[in-house]
Amino acid sequence: MVTAFHVIVDIVIPAVMVAMFACGLYIVRRAPERLAAAAGLAAGLIAFTIYALSSFKEFRAAPFSASNLPSFQWLPTLAGVVVGFTILWLLQRLQLSTGLVGLLVLLFVASSTIAGFSYFFASPLRRYAIYFALSLIFGVLIYVALFSNKLRENPELNSVLGRRRR
Secondary structure (H helix, E strand, O other), rough: OOHHHHHHHHHHHHHHHHHHHHHHHHHHOOOHHHHHHHHHHHHHHHHHHHHHHHHHOOOOOOOOOOOOOOOHHHHHHHHHHHHHHHHHHHHHOOOOOHHHHHHHHHHHHHHHHHHHHHHHOOOOOOOHHHHHHHHHHHHHHHHHHHHHHHHHHHHHHHHHHHHOOO
């Protein structure tokens, strides 16, 4: 029997992490200066690789443990919200700094892949990685919800987000 808990644990949470990774890829394709965004993508994948390799003493897959959810963690949750909100605020405030676009892509790619890995495999930072990644995108979305009119006024940021210039 499929319950709401299983739908959330088996579908919704992994889908959010995949969507976050897809947002990073989308930003790379849409960025006016792709070099910084591509560097952020590569750095995020390298950060994930380092994390995955350091999670295992031996090179073998850990047992699947998605049903064993970590308890709530305040520190990574607050850090993720603050970092997500601040990065988008800085992007808008500094009129789309190329380096910040790369940093945003790095954060999206690294946190989503590390959290996805930590979600399905036992790892030392599992509870922190999952809550940081989910709250990072939450912080970005809070900024969008509160200041969408400022985002619409910035033509460079609109090009990254996929909106047409007027």
